Amino acid sequence: MEAILSRHSVRDFKGVEISSDTLEKLVHAGMSAPSAMHSSPWHFVVVTDRKRLDGVAEVHPYAAMSLQASAGILVCGEPDREALREFFDQNCAAAAENILIAACDLGLGAVWVGLYPNKTHIENFTKYFNLPKNIVPFTWIPIGYPKTSAKADNRFNPSKVHYNIW
Numbered sequence: 001m002e003a004i005l006s007r008h009s010v011r012d013f014k015g016v017e018i019s020s021d022t023l024e025k026l027v028h029a030g031m032s033a034p035s036a037m038h039s040s041p042w043h044f045v046v047v048t049d050r051k052r053l054d055g056v057a058e059v060h061p062y063a064a065m066s067l068q069a070s071a072g073i074l075v076c077g078e079p080d081r082e083a084l085r086e087f088f089d090q091n092c093a094a095a096a097e098n099i100l101i102a103a104c105d106l107g108l109g110a111v112w113v114g115l116y117p118n119k120t121h122i123e124n125f126t127k128y129f130n131l132p133k134n135i136v137p138f139t140w141i142p143i144g145y146p147k148t149s150a151k152a153d154n155r156f157n158p159s160k161v162h163y164n165i166w
């Protein structure tokens, strides 16, 4: 609950290196997400190379924070692995959210940069990361140690909760 309630998007990073163990924990969290019929249709491109991180800012208009990030994870989907292809994006979203919560728990900051289902973003990321034809880039997550500390607001809104019937 602590990580879920304190998670917020972080776009300013310290530039401190993230250990490979920590990055693996993030990917492990992603792979622990639920998926329709347990299809686990995801792949993760873990990026630590400075030039490759910087280049993302050029292929996505809202990814300038990649220039400061110490790492990034490209969450990708493999829709052909799905018995139910229409759930492909929901499965990837569950993996992405797990990564954001795990990052917060590990003292890191991260932000979800949306790609899917925007055709231009999909084409640009497919090209930039040399993705195979059967792989769809879903979201880009720049990650780093936060430059400043911020408190998440309390978003509980009882008017959105309906008990037993609307």
Ligand SMILES: Cc1cc2nc3c(=O)[nH]c(=O)nc-3n(C[C@H](O)[C@H](O)[C@H](O)COP(=O)(O)O)c2cc1C
Binding pocket: 007, 008, 009, 010, 011, 062, 063, 111, 112, 113, 114, 115
């Ligand atoms: C589908 C999706 C797409 C998003 N795309 C971007 C983006 O392109 N750039 C960005 O800075 N933040 C992006 N965000 C982050 C949202 O702006 C952020 O989650 C929202 O403002 C709520 O703030 P919080 O994450 O601090 O709770 C995206 C979030 C989602 C779920």
